[in-house]
Amino acid sequence: MNISIVFDSGYGHTEKLAQSVARGVEEVAGAHATLVPLSAGSVDWAAIAASDAIIFGSPTYNGTISARFKQFMEDSTRQSWIPQAWRNKVAAGFTNSGALHGDKLNSLVTLALFAAQHGMLWTGVDLFPGKSGDELNRIGGWLGAMAQSDDAPAEVTPGTSDLATAAYLGKRVAEVAAQFARGRA
Incomplete structure (x- = not known):
């Protein structure tokens, strides 16, 4: 079972989350x-289409996804949507921003x-919000994994809790995709 993690990362923080999801x-x-x-440039549309699940990730800039991810969405029309x-x-999806909430x-x-426009089945985070900065889902996202990064290099931020929440999301998507795969067998 293959799961593609399609993501953009401007400063390395969202890439670090993508690695945790993986x-x-x-x-x-x-x-x-x-x-x-x-950021690699070309997209292998056939490989993504052959995936059992796709997890999308983008930094949150000015309250929305990055321009590069928006371009990917537009490019998907002919390749995947039609x-x-x-x-x-x-x-499923994940995002990161500099602010704790930051309109993620x-x-x-x-x-x-x-x-949804592609006819996909969305998987959210089934974790109650953490009550401290050390617990999973500390930001309290249900729709996907949310992370906050300080104005520091990706080597030091986002924090352990946010990375663990991203890994949890990746595992959850794989488990859900496996359930669907068993149903097709």
């Missing part, structure tokens, strides 16, 4: 994560609507 995916037996950084190449695939929910709503 680690979570690979905790599930038979699941393999493929990172698809949009042929409905992602229909019935499991989807708007980014996740944007990613969820994008997935």
Whole structure:
């Protein structure tokens, strides 16, 4: 089972989250994560279409997704939306911003609507919000994994709790995708 993690990262913080999501995916037996950084330029549309699930990630800039992720969304119209190449695939999302809240929910709503337009099945975070900065889902997102990064290099931020929440999301998506795969067998 292959799960693509399509993401943009301006300063390395969202890429660090994508790597944590991938680690979570690979905790599930038979699941393999493929990172698809949009900064690499070309997108392997066929490989994404062949995935069992797709997890989208973007930094939150000025209350919404990055311009590069928006371009990916627009480019997907001819490649994936018209042929409905992602229909019935499991989807999820994650985001990161400098502010603790920073309108990250708007980014996740944007990613969820994008997935819905492609006929995908959205998977959120099923964790009650943490009560401290050390607990999973400390920011309290239900729609996807949210992270906050200080104005510091990606080597030191986002913090452990946010990275663990991202890994949890990856594992959850892999488990849900595996349930669907068993149903098709």
